[in-house]
Amino acid sequence: EVQLVESGGGLVQPGGSLRLSCAASGFTFSRYSMSWVRQAPGKGLEWVSYISFGSNTIYYGDSVKGRFTVSRDNAKNSLFLQTNSLRAEDTAVYYCARETNSGWNLDYWGQGTLVTVSS
Amino acid sequence: QSALTQPASVSGSPGQSITISCTGTSSDVGGYNYVSWYQQHPGKAPKLMIYDVSNRPSGVSNRFSGSKSGNTASLTISGLQAEDEADYYCSSYTSSSTLHVFGTGTKVTVL
Numbered sequence: 001e002v003q004l005v006e007s008g009g010g011l012v013q014p015g016g017s018l019r020l021s022c023a024a025s026g027f028t029f030s031r032y033s034m035s036w037v038r039q040a041p042g043k044g045l046e047w048v049s050y051i052s053f054g055s056n057t058i059y060y061g062d063s064v065k066g067r068f069t070v071s072r073d074n075a076k077n078s079l080f081l082q083t084n085s086l087r088a089e090d091t092a093v094y095y096c097a098r099e100t101n102s103g104w105n106l107d108y109w110g111q112g113t114l115v116t117v118s119s
Numbered sequence: 120q121s122a123l124t125q126p127a128s129v130s131g132s133p134g135q136s137i138t139i140s141c142t143g144t145s146s147d148v149g150g151y152n153y154v155s156w157y158q159q160h161p162g163k164a165p166k167l168m169i170y171d172v173s174n175r176p177s178g179v180s181n182r183f184s185g186s187k188s189g190n191t192a193s194l195t196i197s198g199l200q201a202e203d204e205a206d207y208y209c210s211s212y213t214s215s216s217t218l219h220v221f222g223t224g225t226k227v228t229v230l
Contacts, residue, residue, distance in 0.1 A: 035219065037165075044122065045157070045165065045208050047219035059218045062120070095164060104153040104212035104219065105170040112164060 002026040002108045004096050009113030016086050016117070022079040022096030022110055030074035033057075033099040035106060036081050038092035038115075046092075049081060050099070064090075086117045120215045123148065123222035125208075130228040136197040139225045141209030142190060147220050149190035153212035156185055156194045160205045168207075169194060196227070204229045 008020040022034070036048040049070040050059040058070055069082040079096050093114050097106035124142040131137040141148065141156075148154055154172045157165035167176050169185035172192065182197045192211070196203055209222035 037219075037221075044224040045210075045221040047210075047217065047221060050218050059216060061217055097165075100170065103171050104151075105155040105167060106157075106165075106210075106219075107167050107170070107176060109164040109166070 002098070004098065004108060004110035006094060006096055006110045006113035009094065009115045011116045011118065012086055013119050014087060014117055017082070017084045018086065018115060020081040020083065020094055020096075020113055020115070022081075024077045024079065024096075024098075027098070029072075029077040030054075032101065034072065034079050035097050035099055036070065036079075037095045037097055037106070037109075038090075039095070039112075040089070040092040043092075048094070051079070083115065086115070088117050091115060091117045120213060120217035120220050123209055123211060123220055125222040125225045127223070128226045128228065130230055131196075131199045132230045133199055133201065135199050136195060137199060137227065139194045139196075139207055139209075139227070141192040141194070141211075141222045143192075143211055143213075143220070144190055146215060147211040147213040148187065148192050148209075150214060151212045152187070154185065154187055154192040155210045156183075157208045157210065158203075158205050159208065165208065199229055201229050203227060 033052045067085045093112040095112045098108040156169040159165045173185040
């Protein structure tokens with residue numbers, strides 16, 4: 001069974017940093033690209049970042065470019081999102097999701113981790 | 120990159136069919152067959168319901184179907200059931216640096 005479990009969220013002051021993690025199991029992690037998607041309270045989904053299975057290709061959404069860094073450790077079946085210079089508008093549930101191999105779709109999602117940016 | 124446009128809400132009675140539209144541009148919905156649909160119940164993670172415009176993942180009911188015409192994609196739910204009440208989001212690959220663009224979301228209410 002495919003499982004994605006996020007962790008690392010919490011309350012942080014504006015300007016602060018958090019490192020989010022996503023532990024993957026139930027599939028060969030090193031063969032799949034991954035994305036981070038976030039959802040502000042009561043709002044819609046917003047794609048944040050993508051990393052290819054070999055970390056060769058990385059993309060970021062315009063709202064986080066230059067502040068967030070995605071990485072992965074295939075040996076540990078783990079995905080990471082380093083979030084720096086956090087702003088109130090970064091407050092959201094952050095989901096990690098698996099990209100399908102056949103196209104640009106997200107076929108499995110974790111339950112999310114809540115990041116709250118507030119003083 | 121602007122979000123894809125969806126109606127804020129759609130409702131129907133049990134057994135009826137409803138259709139949710141998702142309008143984009145030639146740089147996303149109209150330009151690629153990489154439109155997907157996600158169902159999200161309150162407090163839960165999104166679930167993939169349709170991928171590549173009209174394909175259903177294993178385990179998804181055949182009451183859900185997808186299509187596309189020009190810059191507009193559609194999700195149809197036939198034989199509406201109480202458990203279908205949820206938020207639905209479309210998504211598309213986009214040629215902009217954003218990669219994935221989501222729709223504004225549609226709340227489906229079963230009357």
